[in-house]
Amino acid sequence: MMKEIRVQFETLDPYKEIDTLRADNKAIGAVVNFIGLMRDFNEGDSVSQMSLEHYPGMTEKALEKIVDEASQRWELLGVRVIHRVGDLDPLDPIVLVAVASAHRGEAFKACEFIIDFLKTRAPFWKKETTADGSRWVDARHTDDEAEARWQS
Amino acid sequence: MIKVLYFARLREELKTESEELALDASTADIIALKLKLSARGDIWSDIFAGDETVMAALNQEVAKPDDKLKDGDEVAFFPPVTGG
Numbered sequence: 001m002m003k004e005i006r007v008q009f010e011t012l013d014p015y016k017e018i019d020t021l022r023a024d025n026k027a028i029g030a031v032v033n034f035i036g037l038m039r040d041f042n043e044g045d046s047v048s049q050m051s052l053e054h055y056p057g058m059t060e061k062a063l064e065k066i067v068d069e070a071s072q073r074w075e076l077l078g079v080r081v082i083h084r085v086g087d088l089d090p091l092d093p094i095v096l097v098a099v100a101s102a103h104r105g106e107a108f109k110a111c112e113f114i115i116d117f118l119k120t121r122a123p124f125w126k127k128e129t130t131a132d133g134s135r136w137v138d139a140r141h142t143d144d145e146a147e148a149r150w151q152s
Numbered sequence: 153m154i155k156v157l158y159f160a161r162l163r164e165e166l167k168t169e170s171e172e173l174a175l176d177a178s179t180a181d182i183i184a185l186k187l188k189l190s191a192r193g194d195i196w197s198d199i200f201a202g203d204e205t206v207m208a209a210l211n212q213e214v215a216k217p218d219d220k221l222k223d224g225d226e227v228a229f230f231p232p233v234t235g236g
Contacts, residue, residue, distance in 0.1 A: 036236050052235070053159065053160055054235070055157070055159055055209070055212070055228060055230065057212050058209055058212035058213070058228065061212050061213070083235060083236075094235075094236065095235070095236050115236060118235060118236050119233075119235065119236040120233065121214070121233070122233060122235050122236075123159065123209070123228075123230060123233050123235075124233055124234065124235025124236070125159065125160035125161070125230070125231065125233060125234050125235070126234045126235070127160070136160060136161045136231070136234075137234045138232075138234070139205075139231070139232035139233065139234050140234075
């Protein structure tokens with residue numbers, strides 16, 4: 001399986017990544033993508049900028065582990081997980097999870113599994129700038145619930 | 153010696169990015185290390201003995217409270233993650 005995991009300061013072009021994922025592989029019948037984007041509001045406030053911090057080394061290990069588990073659960077032909085760090089503006093892509101497989105079912109499930117676990121396991125932290133200054137974003141309880149669905 | 157790293161809100165509030173500590177009974181496992189750090193008082197006790205959730209990693213893997221520490225280990229403390 002083709003696997004690419006990257007954490008980058010550079011702007012993320014999800015469509016270019018998706019093209020690379022499926023290029024020249026005639027066995028791929030389905031590609032499912034999740035693209036996380038920076039919104040201009042959160043918790044009722046308008047947000048003008050965001051800064052993303054991570055734990056270099058642990059982040060890559062955590063993502064590798066999640067992708068490996070997904071590829072054990074489902075038959076996949078390719079996975080790309082690219083995550084931005086550094087300063088972001090509204091509209092900027094934050095994360096891409098792209099999964100290729102022969103049929104759609106595997107790709108749909110694996111894509112959702114990977115983003116659900118990334119949300120709760122990968123050491124990234126968001127800090128957002130509002131009119132009142134900057135603040136760290138709090139973890140969401142709904143993300144833990146989303147992860148828990150896969151435990152059964 | 154062990155290396156201790158702090159990330160995000162913790163790094164800012166503790167005004168510390170990383171430090172090295174001697175390996176002894178007070179740093180024998182993750183729970184002992186947290187007690188040692190909270191004994192520094194002020195913001196340290198607010199964070200390590202307070203209500204905030206603090207996550208721990210040992211050598212870049214999620215750690216359990218009773219994980220033992222050995223020379224050269226890298227421990228990290230951070231708030232619940234918010235990526236994606």
